[in-house]
Amino acid sequence: MKKFTTIFFLALLSAASAFGQGAAGIDAGASELQTYIDPVGNLILIVGAIVGLIGGVRVYIKWNSGDQDTQKAVMGWMGSCVFLMVVGVVIKAFFGV
Template sequence: MKTSYLILAVTLFFLVGIRVSMAQTPPGIPEINEGKILMAQNFRALSSAILVLGALFGLLGGLRIYNNWQMGRRNIDMEVAGWLGACIFLSVLGIFLSALYQVPIA
């Protein structure tokens, strides 16, 4: 009789412990989900801002390369490649962020 109460008590204690441990979420998951929701809401504005920055950097790079060309510096291939790479990076960044936060591009 005493052993059956002991078995019942241990079983109930075990079941309650499992239920409590299953109800808890790992730390930081709600914050990550909140950040994901905020990113999805502001993605279009962020995407437009990145494209505007890319256009500004492209114009600035074009003006700088033109100035160097007019000053007589003929070896500007590395500078052209660097500015072009920066513009391509900013264009690809929007696609990367949409994949990272699972936001549709269109």
């Protein structure tokens, strides 16, 4: 019985110390995550700009060749660019950077 009580108290103390480290670990993880948010948001904005340039060139080529589907291409490329730009801004706003 004495052995069981000793093991129980040791397990209880180790669990309490794990919870104490857990809060500090969560705080450290949150602060480290915030250091990555700004570069990721900027990367998404850069990818959106590159997609916009490529889309503009493709729509221009379609327009010059007389394709009837130009408006559909413009809406598709513009929608993807706007989506990428909004995602970059929302990520920064969501994490408060």
